[in-house]
Amino acid sequence: xxxxxxxxxxxxxxxxxxxxxxxxxxxxxxxxxxxxxxxxxxxxxxxxxxxxxxxxxxxxxxxxxxxxxxxxxxxxxxxxxxxxxxxxxxxxxxxxxxxxxxxxxxxxxxxxxxxxxxxxxxxxxxxxxxxxxxxxxxxxxxxxxxxxxxxxxxxxxxxxxxxxxxxxxxxxxxxxxxxxxxxxxxxxxxxxxxxxxxxxxxxxxxxxxxxxxxxxxxxxxxxxxxxxxxxxxxxxxxxxxxxxxxxxxxxxxxxxxxxxxxxxxxxxxxxxxxxxxxxxxxxxxxxxxxxxxxxxxxxxxxxxxxxxxxxxxxxxxxxxxxxxxxxxxxxxxxxxxxxxxxxxxxxxxxxxxxxxxxxxxxxxxxxxxxxxxxxxxxxxxx
Numbered sequence: 001x002x003x004x005x006x007x008x009x010x011x012x013x014x015x016x017x018x019x020x021x022x023x024x025x026x027x028x029x030x031x032x033x034x035x036x037x038x039x040x041x042x043x044x045x046x047x048x049x050x051x052x053x054x055x056x057x058x059x060x061x062x063x064x065x066x067x068x069x070x071x072x073x074x075x076x077x078x079x080x081x082x083x084x085x086x087x088x089x090x091x092x093x094x095x096x097x098x099x100x101x102x103x104x105x106x107x108x109x110x111x112x113x114x115x116x117x118x119x120x121x122x123x124x125x126x127x128x129x130x131x132x133x134x135x136x137x138x139x140x141x142x143x144x145x146x147x148x149x150x151x152x153x154x155x156x157x158x159x160x161x162x163x164x165x166x167x168x169x170x171x172x173x174x175x176x177x178x179x180x181x182x183x184x185x186x187x188x189x190x191x192x193x194x195x196x197x198x199x200x201x202x203x204x205x206x207x208x209x210x211x212x213x214x215x216x217x218x219x220x221x222x223x224x225x226x227x228x229x230x231x232x233x234x235x236x237x238x239x240x241x242x243x244x245x246x247x248x249x250x251x252x253x254x255x256x257x258x259x260x261x262x263x264x265x266x267x268x269x270x271x272x273x274x275x276x277x278x279x280x281x282x283x284x285x286x287x288x289x290x291x292x293x294x295x296x297x298x299x300x301x302x303x304x305x306x307x308x309x310x311x312x313x314x315x316x317x318x319x320x321x322x323x324x325x326x327x328x329x330x331x332x333x334x335x336x337x338x339x340x341x342x343x344x345x346x347x348x349x350x351x352x353x354x355x356x357x358x359x360x361x362x363x364x365x366x367x368x369x370x371x372x373x374x375x376x377x378x379x380x381x382x
Contacts, residue, residue: 094153
């Protein structure tokens with residue numbers, strides 16, 4: 001059987017770039033041999049080790065940037081003890097200048113004269129440790145490849161290195177060639193690990209006032225490319241859920257460059273994601289219930305799970321009182337298969353982890369409300 005059209009397009013794109021002199025690996029198709037421990041989908045639910053279950057998780061984007069293994073172990077021990085299953089971390093850390101401090105972690109140096117992927121002690125070896133440590137504890141990781149935002153480099157680091165290419169980042173041939181090279185390195189490195197829950201194309205991809213074709217075509221081709229490298233792991237877009245076109249508030253509009261329903265139907269994307277930040281988006285908290293159920297409806301129609309992978313409000317708004325009803329609604333709504341609050345906090349050897357006012361710290365009253373009680377509810381009804 002030949003490659004499906006989307007896979008052929010992705011492979012052809014890599015071959016064309018390679019043949020034109022861009023440094024893009026031409027990969028061989030792997031044969032799927034999904035084994036026990038790999039996460040998968042079952043209709044609009046997730047399955048791990050043959051068990052169909054609702055999954056609770058959190059975000060600790062900074063975990064692979066810690067140089068102290070003891071700190072990494074502490075975080076993962078606390079997450080495991082809490083009963084959380086899914087942890088989302090950054091799989092990118094892009095720079096345009098190599099840090100002089102060997103204690104500063106960076107994963108990829110981007111330059112028009114030659115990019116470098118750092119596989120050393122302050123590079124991907126840090127991610128190696130996190131993946132191995134998570135696997136020992138049965139924790140599943142969501143790993144994005146690039147950031148829409150400038151934090152830790154992001155798409156802007158590619159633009160700084162390669163220019164705009166006269167178009168959007170999603171159609172910039174030189175940027176995309178290096179992006180595929182990085183994906184190949186990362187995915188090949190962990191393709192055999194059951195600790196990877198899913199590969200994520202980007203953190204919160206947007207393209208303001210662009211045609212939705214830009215992100216759609218990029219997502220279809222890139223997800224097919226990832227599936228070619230690694231058919232055993234799930235792939236998702238990592239978007240905020242914008243572009244539902246069924247509401248009056250701005251997040252429903254297409255101005256962010258994403259058409260949620262259209263993207264959800266991409267064959268090589270296994271599940272949908274959406275985020276919930278009413279204060280950041282300047283919408284009332286009353287906006288949230290319909291936002292959750294609208295995404296659930298789309299995912300049910302597509303026959304895929306929805307994962308509420310980021311949500312939160314500032315401390316001043318009241319984490320427990322505001323976010324707990326969101327958790328309850330997500331858990332009770334068919335089509336929503338899991339949630340991951342933003343973000344996990346604890347005390348490391350260097351002190352408290354960063355508090356962006358959305359942080360929920362381990363072993364606090366807020367933790368009991370949003371984690372301990374949430375896990376107990378899930379466990380009692382599954």
